[in-house]
Amino acid sequence: MSGTAAGTGGTGGGRRTGRPRSAAADRAILHATRAALVDLGWGGLTMGEVAARAGVAKTTVYRRWPTKSELVLDAVAALLDEELELPDLGSLRADVECVVQRFAALIDRPEAKTALMAVVAESTRDAALRQRVRQAIVAPQKRLVVLGRHRALERGELTEGPGDPGATVDLIFDVIAGAVIHRLLVSGEPVDGEWARRFTTVLLDGLVATASPGAGHRPEEHR
Amino acid sequence: MSGTAAGTGGTGGGRRTGRPRSAAADRAILHATRAALVDLGWGGLTMGEVAARAGVAKTTVYRRWPTKSELVLDAVAALLDEELELPDLGSLRADVECVVQRFAALIDRPEAKTALMAVVAESTRDAALRQRVRQAIVAPQKRLVVLGRHRALERGELTEGPGDPGATVDLIFDVIAGAVIHRLLVSGEPVDGEWARRFTTVLLDGLVATASPGAGHRPEEHR
Amino acid sequence: MSGTAAGTGGTGGGRRTGRPRSAAADRAILHATRAALVDLGWGGLTMGEVAARAGVAKTTVYRRWPTKSELVLDAVAALLDEELELPDLGSLRADVECVVQRFAALIDRPEAKTALMAVVAESTRDAALRQRVRQAIVAPQKRLVVLGRHRALERGELTEGPGDPGATVDLIFDVIAGAVIHRLLVSGEPVDGEWARRFTTVLLDGLVATASPGAGHRPEEHR
Amino acid sequence: MSGTAAGTGGTGGGRRTGRPRSAAADRAILHATRAALVDLGWGGLTMGEVAARAGVAKTTVYRRWPTKSELVLDAVAALLDEELELPDLGSLRADVECVVQRFAALIDRPEAKTALMAVVAESTRDAALRQRVRQAIVAPQKRLVVLGRHRALERGELTEGPGDPGATVDLIFDVIAGAVIHRLLVSGEPVDGEWARRFTTVLLDGLVATASPGAGHRPEEHR
DNA sequence: ATATAATCGAGACGGTACGTCCGGTCTTGCT
DNA sequence: AGCAAGACCGGACGTACCGTCTCGATTATAT
Numbered sequence: 033m034s035g036t037a038a039g040t041g042g043t044g045g046g047r048r049t050g051r052p053r054s055a056a057a058d059r060a061i062l063h064a065t066r067a068a069l070v071d072l073g074w075g076g077l078t079m080g081e082v083a084a085r086a087g088v089a090k091t092t093v094y095r096r097w098p099t100k101s102e103l104v105l106d107a108v109a110a111l112l113d114e115e116l117e118l119p120d121l122g123s124l125r126a127d128v129e130c131v132v133q134r135f136a137a138l139i140d141r142p143e144a145k146t147a148l149m150a151v152v153a154e155s156t157r158d159a160a161l162r163q164r165v166r167q168a169i170v171a172p173q174k175r176l177v178v179l180g181r182h183r184a185l186e187r188g189e190l191t192e193g194p195g196d197p198g199a200t201v202d203l204i205f206d207v208i209a210g211a212v213i214h215r216l217l218v219s220g221e222p223v224d225g226e227w228a229r230r231f232t233t234v235l236l237d238g239l240v241a242t243a244s245p246g247a248g249h250r251p252e253e254h255r
Numbered sequence: 256m257s258g259t260a261a262g263t264g265g266t267g268g269g270r271r272t273g274r275p276r277s278a279a280a281d282r283a284i285l286h287a288t289r290a291a292l293v294d295l296g297w298g299g300l301t302m303g304e305v306a307a308r309a310g311v312a313k314t315t316v317y318r319r320w321p322t323k324s325e326l327v328l329d330a331v332a333a334l335l336d337e338e339l340e341l342p343d344l345g346s347l348r349a350d351v352e353c354v355v356q357r358f359a360a361l362i363d364r365p366e367a368k369t370a371l372m373a374v375v376a377e378s379t380r381d382a383a384l385r386q387r388v389r390q391a392i393v394a395p396q397k398r399l400v401v402l403g404r405h406r407a408l409e410r411g412e413l414t415e416g417p418g419d420p421g422a423t424v425d426l427i428f429d430v431i432a433g434a435v436i437h438r439l440l441v442s443g444e445p446v447d448g449e450w451a452r453r454f455t456t457v458l459l460d461g462l463v464a465t466a467s468p469g470a471g472h473r474p475e476e477h478r
Numbered sequence: 479m480s481g482t483a484a485g486t487g488g489t490g491g492g493r494r495t496g497r498p499r500s501a502a503a504d505r506a507i508l509h510a511t512r513a514a515l516v517d518l519g520w521g522g523l524t525m526g527e528v529a530a531r532a533g534v535a536k537t538t539v540y541r542r543w544p545t546k547s548e549l550v551l552d553a554v555a556a557l558l559d560e561e562l563e564l565p566d567l568g569s570l571r572a573d574v575e576c577v578v579q580r581f582a583a584l585i586d587r588p589e590a591k592t593a594l595m596a597v598v599a600e601s602t603r604d605a606a607l608r609q610r611v612r613q614a615i616v617a618p619q620k621r622l623v624v625l626g627r628h629r630a631l632e633r634g635e636l637t638e639g640p641g642d643p644g645a646t647v648d649l650i651f652d653v654i655a656g657a658v659i660h661r662l663l664v665s666g667e668p669v670d671g672e673w674a675r676r677f678t679t680v681l682l683d684g685l686v687a688t689a690s691p692g693a694g695h696r697p698e699e700h701r
Numbered sequence: 702m703s704g705t706a707a708g709t710g711g712t713g714g715g716r717r718t719g720r721p722r723s724a725a726a727d728r729a730i731l732h733a734t735r736a737a738l739v740d741l742g743w744g745g746l747t748m749g750e751v752a753a754r755a756g757v758a759k760t761t762v763y764r765r766w767p768t769k770s771e772l773v774l775d776a777v778a779a780l781l782d783e784e785l786e787l788p789d790l791g792s793l794r795a796d797v798e799c800v801v802q803r804f805a806a807l808i809d810r811p812e813a814k815t816a817l818m819a820v821v822a823e824s825t826r827d828a829a830l831r832q833r834v835r836q837a838i839v840a841p842q843k844r845l846v847v848l849g850r851h852r853a854l855e856r857g858e859l860t861e862g863p864g865d866p867g868a869t870v871d872l873i874f875d876v877i878a879g880a881v882i883h884r885l886l887v888s889g890e891p892v893d894g895e896w897a898r899r900f901t902t903v904l905l906d907g908l909v910a911t912a913s914p915g916a917g918h919r920p921e922e923h924r
Numbered sequence: 925a926t927a928t929a930a931t932c933g934a935g936a937c938g939g940t941a942c943g944t945c946c947g948g949t950c951t952t953g954c955t
Numbered sequence: 956a957g958c959a960a961g962a963c964c965g966g967a968c969g970t971a972c973c974g975t976c977t978c979g980a981t982t983a984t985a986t
Contacts, residue, residue: 050930051982057932073380078972089933094974124463145379152440153372157296162443170441193465195453203453204462206442210433217375218393219429220385230418230426238461239427240347242416273961274951280963301941312964317943496935497977503937519826524967535938540969570909592825598886599818603742608889616887639911641899649899650908652888656879663821664839665875666831676864676872684907685873686793688862719956720955726958747946758959763948925986932981942971950963955956 053096060086061093065107070143074150077104101154101161108147109168112138118176124184128208128232129225131176136212136223138173149217170205177205207235276319283309284316288330293366297373300327324377324384331370332391335361341399347407351431351455352448354399359435359446361396372440393428400428430458499542506532507539511553516589520596523550547600547607554593555614558584564622570630574654574678575671577622582658582669584619595663616651623651653681722765729755730762734776739812743819746773770823770830777816778837781807787845793853797877797901798894800845805881805892807842818886839874846874876904 064085068077079100083090097103118134121127139145148169155162178201184190193200211231215221234242287308291300302323306313320326341357344350362368371392378385401424407413416423434454438444457465510531514523525546529536543549564580567573585591594615601608624647630636639646657677661667680688733754737746748769752759766772787803790796808814817838824831847870853859862869880900884892903911 049928049984051932051984053931074376079974080972089935090974091934091976092932095931098974146376149372149376149379153297153369153376156369156372156440165441166443190463199453202442202444203450203457206437207430207434207454207457209441210435210437211430212433213437214429214433217379218388218432219425220389221425227426230422231430234426234430234458234461236461236463238457238464239459240413241461241464272953272959274963276962302943303941312966313943314945314965315963318962321943495933495979497937499936520822525969526967529938533938536969537939537971538937541936544969592822595818595822595825599743599815599822602814602818602886611887612889636909645899648888648890649896649903652884653876653880653900653903655887656881656883657876658879660879660882661875663825664834664878665871666835667871673872676868677876680872680876680907681903682907682909684903684910685905686859687907687910720958722957748948749946758961759948760950760960761958764957767948769947927986928984930981930983932979934978934980935976936978937974937976939973939975940971941973943968945966945968947965947967948963950961952960952962953958954960955958 057086057088057092058096060088061096061103062107062110065103066111066143066147069104069107069147073146074104079103101151101158102164104147105151105161105164105168108144108151111141111144112169112172116172116176118179120183124180124187124189125232125236127180127183128235129228131180132208132212132223132228132231133225134176135173135209136216136228139213140216140223145217170209173209174201174205177201177208204235280309280311280315281319284311284319284326285330285333288326289334289366292327292330292370297327297369302326324374324381325387327370328374328384328387328391331367331374334364334367335392335395339395339399341402343406347403347410347412348455348459350403350406351458352451354403355431355435355446355451355454356448357399358396358432359439359451362436363439363446368440393432396432397424397428400424400431427458503532503534503538504542506534507542507549508553508556511549512557512589515550515553515593520550520592525549547597547604548610550593551597551607551610551614554590554597557587557590558615558618562618562622564625566629570626570633570635571678571682573626573629574681575674577626578654578658578674578677579669579671580622581619581655582662582674585659586662586669591663616655619655620647620651623647623654650681726755726757726761727765729757730765730772731776731779734772735780735812735816738773738776738816742815743773748772770820770827771833773816774820774830774833774837777813777820780810780813781838781841785841785845787848789852793849793856793858794901794905796849796852797904798897800849801877801881801892801897801900802894803845804842804878805885805897808882809885809892814886839878842878843870843874846870846877873904 061082064082065077068081068085072081077100079093080090082103083093086093093103097106116134118127118131121130139148151161151165155165181190181201181204185192212223215223215227221227284305287305288300291304291308295301295304300323302316303313305326306316309316316326320329341350341354344353362371374384374388378388404413404424404427408415435446438446438450444450507528510528511523514527514531518524518527523546525539526536528549529539532539539549543552564573564577567576585594597607597611601611627636627647627650631638658669661669661673667673730751733751734746737750737754741747741750746769748762749759751772752762755762762772766775785803787796787800790799808817820830820834824834850859850870850873854861881892884890884896890896
């Protein structure tokens with residue numbers, strides 16, 4: 033669970049009496065939100081439409097999520113919230129390729145694509161929303177990078193290196209996530225095995241080694 | 256000139272009768288759009304508001320740009336349309352760092368940030384818009400990568416390498432642009448000299464060399 | 479009460495859930511409509527203007543009256559809806575003169591004049607509207623004719639005569655109302671006591687008797 | 702010809718030079734106006750629509766008729782402008798019945814109905830328009846009454862009677878025209894031979910004679 | 925058992941913006 | 956000059972959602 037502030041239970045600690053909020057409504061609303069996003073896109077999504085699809089009154093939606101951004105954020109977060117396992121494939125190269133493909137698969141779903149970018153766009157003007165995006169979406173994904181790096185360090189494929197380890201992880205995540213997102217959403221090209229392999233090579237070995245004399249074979253040496 | 260389909264003259268070759276469209280109106284509208292974007296953001300941007308700021312009737316805006324997306328796209332494209340010069344700094348490393356910083360400076364302006372992401376979000380549901388985004392915004396930037404690579408090849412810092420050169424340029428652009436965008440808009444951290452240097456190192460030398468024993472000095476060897 | 483279909487409560491018997499419609503809004507809207515009609519005329523009357531004057535949202539007006547015609551109809555009907563009493567003046571001649579003057583006074587008000595004709599004009603293309611005009615405006619006035627005729631029959635000034643009594647009442651009403659309306663709105667002349675007297679003479683005694691040898695004195699005989 | 706101010710020739714005396722106005726355009730515009738009135742009604746009638754139907758530019762319409770009212774007025778006047786002949790049927794009664802039926806036939810055409818009432822409605826707020834309505838539409842019709850009266854005087858069916866003859870004609874016309882219009886447009890019933898006969902009886906003989914003991918035979922005495 | 929209290933559905937409410945249409949005016953180039 | 960074409964400003968159109976509110980009707984827990 034991404035455990036956001038909204039949702040069943042409302043104000044949290046307080047209330048003891050009265051009719052409790054329906055957990056079924058929560059689920060129906062989030063589900064309806066994702067479905068509506070696919071059909072209508074961010075701009076076409078309305079609170080009223082969500083309520084109608086969820087078979088719920090508009091007030092019931094507003095009681096839980098005061099804004100469209102927060103609603104969509106939670107709807108998408110729930111989507112990315114599956115257990116993020118990273119199978120140990122034995123080598124840093126294989127692990128990276130796997131992360132790339134998984135992340136691409138995650139993003140490249142109709143209900144995630146639009147929603148993610150729209151929430152990011154919205155977050156450029158709303159600090160609180162930006163904070164929640166990082167917490168609910170970015171952080172969980174970043175754990176995969178931390179995990180992969182940890183394994184590589186244990187295997188001896190990488191060393192601690194100089195400087196702040198956190199900054200290094202951040203950098204790597206920016207590169208991986210950024211490249212995948214840009215490829216998919218801006219360039220509009222698929223992230224297939226071929227691209228994942230070539231990207232991984234550049235990331236691990238660098239542009240110089242990759243596109244230099246004798247570079248073509250280097251990748252094979254690692255297999 | 257980004258020379259998009261919209262704007263004065265309409266369909267281009269065609270019309271020769273009737274009162275011609277005012278070129279001044281075009282300029283006023285695009286300027287008003289950028290100003291309104293900064294003040295109000297994508298969601299708050301209104302065709303009516305743009306018209307009012309431009310001192311123009313709403314119909315005059317709609318006659319030229321039928322949708323908000325197209326209007327904003329052209330407004331932003333005009334913004335990114337300054338002559339993109341890449342000074343020859345003597346080394347691939349310096350050139351890359353320069354491109355990174357320039358691109359970051361371009362993106363990290365209030366009128367560009369929100370608009371870009373919103374247009375990208377919108378383009379996930381509109382193939383025609385996606386096409387125009389690539390044409391008007393992505394393609395010009397990509398030329399810098401082509402130019403830098405050309406210089407590096409001449410200097411002997413890179414070789415042609417195997418495979419399609421176009422694919423290679425695409426990959427590199429996805430990595431650079433993606434990382435910068437992700438850093439700025441998702442991670443919400445600044446792209447300063449320090450980050451640009453570290454990113455460039457990873458890109459050129461690879462993660463393994465960078466974060467391995469003795470990696471810290473490698474960059475110096477290239478200078 | 480003319481009790482038209484529109485107004486508070488909607489379809490009448492039906493709805494029992496949701497927030498009930500405000501009766502105050504109904505009154506404010508109808509009042510604003512009449513006021514706006516006087517100031518702006520039919521052509522200048524705007525749903526938005528009515529809403530603004532009534533201190534009400536445009537949607538609140540549309541929710542009750544979907545078209546300008548229906549709104550104006552109800553506004554005018556309410557105006558003509560005062561209790562229509564016909565004092566017994568003792569003779570058919572006096573009664574007719576009274577009805578003529580009353581009807582003229584009713585029509586010859588700024589808020590009624592334009593509205594009535596405009597609604598009639600509109601009704602030439604809209605059967606449903608025509609039906610409502612007859613129900614809400616014509617029928618009540620016609621009762622005066624029925625009443626006057628009834629008294630004259632009791633006094634022995636008239637007899638049942640041949641043919642359908644309904645058709646006779648209709649004919650008389652067409653003559654009285656038509657003449658008054660035509661005098662006021664088309665000829666543009668006032669309906670004063672003099673005219674009412676002369677019209678009544680023609681109606682009761684006929685053109686031949688009125689404009690024939692010795693006709694000039696006949697009216698006096700009835701006084 | 703109803704000879705209104707508008708139409709070909711424009712400012713009247715003045716202009717000598719330049720391209721003369723096209724008479725064909727005048728005809729096309731008036732014809733298009735009538736056609737559009739039938740199809741769309743007063744409210745739906747548009748200067749632009751008229752221009753389009755007439756195959757003429759909007760400016761060409763405005764150059765001749767500055768307002769919708771004046772355009773429609775002329776279009777309708779042209780319609781009622783046929784030579785108004787009143788065949789001498791030998792008796793006042795037959796003449797009146799004939800006038801009633803003719804007038805009803807004139808009014809009861811789709812292109813005349815709506816237009817007439819709409820112009821009248823508009824004229825309640827526009828003195829100049831009211832003046833032109835009387836000149837172009839009312840006056841010609843009134844001549845029939847004058848003519849019929851003249852014949853009846855010659856035949857000895859009527860005498861000059863007391864008072865102003867003009868006022869008498871006005872009164873008679875208000876009664877005839879008003880009754881027919883009211884019957885057709887407000888009551889929504891047809892003006893057939895039966896109604897014309899009954900109306901004529903009331904008009905000539907009066908209500909008292911018509912609906913009194915022995916009244917039923919009176920009409921026959923005049924035949 | 926019965927209050928108490930919050931939730932639920934429904935839908936009206938005051939607003940704001942939408943994208944379209946028309947009214948009238950004005951350029952522009954052709955006749 | 957007139958004319959066709961069509962852009963221009965302004966303003967109303969009727970609709971859609973917004974987020975809030977008032978209802979009556981349900982459910983829970985807390986007496």
